[in-house]
Every structure is written in C-alpha cells, then in structure tokens.
Amino acid sequence: MKTQKIRAVRNLRLCSKDCLCLYVCPTGATDTETGQIDFQKCIGCGKCAMACPAGAISMVPYQYPKQQEKSNRVVQRLNTVLKSKVEQEHIAYQLYQNSSSQVEKQFLKAIIRSNRLLAEDTVREAGYMLPQSRNTHEFLKPLLDSKEEDFPKDIVNELLEILECNES
Amino acid sequence: MKKYVCKICGYIYDEANEKVKFDDLPDDWKCPLCGAPKSMFQLLEEESENIKEKNIENNPVVEEDMREMTYGELSALCSNLSRGCEKQYLSRESELFKKLSDYYDKKSKEKNEDNYNIDALIDKINNDLETNYKKAREISEKEKDRGALRIITWGEKVTLILKSLLTSYQSKGEDSFKDKKIYVCDICGFIYVGNEVPSICPICKVPSFKILEIGKEVR
Structure with missing residues (x-):
C-alpha cells in the first residue's frame, strides 16, 4: 500500500500540452505514453498541479472520506x-x-x-x-458464495483485494 | 398577456415579447432552448397549484425488506461503480466492475420476452411520474436529502421528455425523427432529438461535449 496520502491526476480534455508539468516533476511521473500520470512514480508533491497553466492536473487522495x-x-x-x-x-x-x-x-x-x-x-x-464504501464491500463479499456455475469469482476476488474499504 | 414556462429547462415564453400567442403556436413548435415539445410548457401562474398538490398521502413506507436484486439491477449497480472508479482514475477497478456489470447484463437478457409494446413503456413512465418520483420526493424532502432530491429532479425531467418522445412516436411514427439526429446526455440521460444540440444540457447543465449522438444502426 502507498504510504503517501495524495497523488496527481491529469484531466486530458483540459490539458493544453504546455508541458510545464514535465519540467517540474521530480520523478518523471508526468511523462507517459498514455497521457495519464504514472501513479506508481508519483510521490504526491503537487508541483505539477501548481505549475500547470491549464488547471488540468489536480491532486486526489488515496483515502476518501466516508x-x-x-x-x-x-x-x-x-x-x-x-x-x-x-x-x-x-x-x-x-x-x-x-x-x-x-x-x-x-x-x-x-x-x-x-x-x-x-x-x-x-x-x-x-x-x-463510493466504490470504497462499506456498502460496496458488503455487496461484493456474498457474491463469492454464488451458486451460478459461470459466475466470475476471480473478478470479485480481485476487486476485494485491490479496492480499499474506507469504513472499518 | 400570459407567460409559459418549459418544465424541462425553465425557458419562459413571454407573450409580451413574442409576436404569436402561445396557443397559436403550431403543435410541432419546440422549446428554443432545449427542444422540448410544446406540451412540456405550463402556464406560469399554475405553479402555486403544484405546491398544494404536494400533500400526498402520508402513509408509511411499505417494508420492502432486504429484497434480492434482479440481474438488471445488479448490472446497473456494477456499471455505476465502474463509472465511480473511472472518475477516480482507478482504471483496473473500473474495468473489473464493468466486466461484472456485463455478466449480469447478459444474464438479464437471457430472459427473452416478445409480448412488449410501446404502451408497456408508457405505463411504467406514468407510474414513475405519478407515484414513484412523488413518493421519493416527499420522503427526501422530509429527510433533507438533497442528493436524492437531485436525482429525483433530473430523473423526473428526463422521464417527462421520454414520455413526450414516445407519445409523439406513437402518433407520428418515424416521422418524429425525420432528418433529425438523436442524442443522449451521458451524465443525466436527457434525450435530444434535433440538429442543434444545446450548448449545455438543459437538465444537468453539463457542456455539450458530453451529449453524445446515438448512431444509426448499420446492417
């Protein structure tokens, strides 16, 4: 799990390709072939968001409130x-x-x-x-007991593993 | 001189500023702002009547205890969560919820019935407008749940438009769409039939780039 609290995301529609984010990013996370920030590299410092003249980059939390x-x-x-x-x-x-x-x-x-x-x-x-809510998790868990033969349990298992729950 | 207001977007037809009286406008006249049909307009003074109408029965909510969701409902729940993940840039999670939604969608479509007609749709729409939305609004106002009131307000308007389009289709057939394109707002579901898409959605106010054209079927 990430230890930092926030990360940068880019709104591709607003991005005016002024590329100041590329110059200020200390880890190279803003320069990718998909146009989106590399979330693995982003350390959440916020420099790109401050430098962006188009307001296309915003900082979002990893943990959302209840x-x-x-x-x-x-x-x-x-x-x-x-x-x-x-x-x-x-x-x-x-x-x-x-x-x-x-x-x-x-x-x-x-x-x-x-x-x-x-x-x-x-x-x-x-x-x-909110996908990270307790409701969502409580909806997902019982699906693993599904009796339907073709039910994709692997999908539910992966979701329960990677999707955080923000309510204990 | 009277004033008429569009129930969808709030545009006001003020006879004082117009050359033609509202009643004399042709039946196929449309709201200049959102394209809603003439039938979607109401006399402005009538608004106070609506408030009186609101003291709907105060009967307790029927306990619909933890009912099982249908395949269709499960599909909508999962595609909603998929969109939620997409908004948070959680692409893998979004993809997984989409797959789950598609699974349930397929299940729901296995049940094949061919005894439906347009009337069946209009019946459901009338029940939504006369009962389901009214009761939901009454409770949401009591609970001061403005998020719920938002979807009720948007949903009622989208449903009104659907009703008028279906009614027009029943009476005029495919002529209702002659030389016109069909669009759906990807945020609230507003359907626009015509060739000049409003610059913002008249219902949810999203800019027009999120109002998407529904293509013709290619054979």
Whole structure:
C-alpha cells in the first residue's frame, strides 16, 4: 500500500500540452505514453498541479472520506425508482431485439441508454456512491458464495483485494 | 398577456415579447432552448397549484425488506461503480466492475420476452411520474436529502421528455425523427432529438461535449 496520502491526476480534455508539468516533476511521473500520470512514480508533491497553466492536473487522495449516510426510507423509495428504470431498459431492449426498423432501433437504443444512466444515478444516491464504501464491500463479499456455475469469482476476488474499504 | 414556462429547462415564453400567442403556436413548435415539445410548457401562474398538490398521502413506507436484486439491477449497480472508479482514475477497478456489470447484463437478457409494446413503456413512465418520483420526493424532502432530491429532479425531467418522445412516436411514427439526429446526455440521460444540440444540457447543465449522438444502426 502507498504510504503517501495524495497523488496527481491529469484531466486530458483540459490539458493544453504546455508541458510545464514535465519540467517540474521530480520523478518523471508526468511523462507517459498514455497521457495519464504514472501513479506508481508519483510521490504526491503537487508541483505539477501548481505549475500547470491549464488547471488540468489536480491532486486526489488515496483515502476518501466516508460516504454520506442515507436514511432507509429514502433508500427504499429510490430502490422503487431503480427497479422501474431497469424494467424500462429491459422492455426497450426486448423491443429493440424484435424491431426491424433502423430508425426505431436507433430510438430504442437512446431509450436503453437513458434508462441505464437513470438507474446508475439512482442506485448511486441509494447508498452506492463510493466504490470504497462499506456498502460496496458488503455487496461484493456474498457474491463469492454464488451458486451460478459461470459466475466470475476471480473478478470479485480481485476487486476485494485491490479496492480499499474506507469504513472499518 | 400570459407567460409559459418549459418544465424541462425553465425557458419562459413571454407573450409580451413574442409576436404569436402561445396557443397559436403550431403543435410541432419546440422549446428554443432545449427542444422540448410544446406540451412540456405550463402556464406560469399554475405553479402555486403544484405546491398544494404536494400533500400526498402520508402513509408509511411499505417494508420492502432486504429484497434480492434482479440481474438488471445488479448490472446497473456494477456499471455505476465502474463509472465511480473511472472518475477516480482507478482504471483496473473500473474495468473489473464493468466486466461484472456485463455478466449480469447478459444474464438479464437471457430472459427473452416478445409480448412488449410501446404502451408497456408508457405505463411504467406514468407510474414513475405519478407515484414513484412523488413518493421519493416527499420522503427526501422530509429527510433533507438533497442528493436524492437531485436525482429525483433530473430523473423526473428526463422521464417527462421520454414520455413526450414516445407519445409523439406513437402518433407520428418515424416521422418524429425525420432528418433529425438523436442524442443522449451521458451524465443525466436527457434525450435530444434535433440538429442543434444545446450548448449545455438543459437538465444537468453539463457542456455539450458530453451529449453524445446515438448512431444509426448499420446492417
């Protein structure tokens, strides 16, 4: 585990390629073929963020604070919305599968996408904001007991290993 | 002289500044700001009525104890966490959650039904607008949960747009999309049909580069 508290990240859309970060970085972490900072090399000194004229580099923590508590009543209500949006995505997908019209398929694809985004955002507000939260870990752990033969346990194992939990 | 407000983006059609009375505008007239149809406008004075309407039944929340999530819900939960990791630049974690989401998505699609129609979608949308969002809003206001109120506000607007698009598709068929492109805001799910994408999303206010075109199906 990293001992430092923060690291630099680059927003590629904002980066204006003035490259001052390359000159000030003491470890070479800012110069990579992917455009993103090399997180293994970054020591979190913040010099690149201070030097960047475009404001494209920001410093983010390794450890995030505990996510906001949600009341059970709100979670239950949002889960009802979630259920409905997922069902609508499913209906739109079935219609998409059975449609032979190019234009109708395009429209249904937009409806599928829109409902998926609504479902994601709703479940986020229903207690799954932060991937490092206890909720996420408590969701993942029981999946290892899945009886489904094709269930990808290796994925869940790796996630539980690399994803930190910020609530004890 | 009356004023009408767009329920999606808040644009005001003020008859005092316009040549045409609102009622005389053609049915296919659209909000100049966000492209919402004419039916999305309401008389400005009507707003106070809405507040009265809010004293919905105060019945206790039905205990839906730790219910099992469906495959579809599990998929959405995992794709949400994937996006969360992506925002934190945790690329491996994001990829793993995406794979898990795809697994559940595939499972959910194994169940194949062909007895659906557009009406089934509109029924669900009406139930969201008349019941699910209203109840969620009432509880969130009581709990002062502004994060929940945010998704309820955005979600209601996106759902209203979906309803009007589906209704228009039912009556006009594919003509609703003639010579027009279809876009979805990648943040809030707002659907825009037309050729001039708003410079910011009328619902979540993200700049237009996050409003993505949905391509035509290639055969």
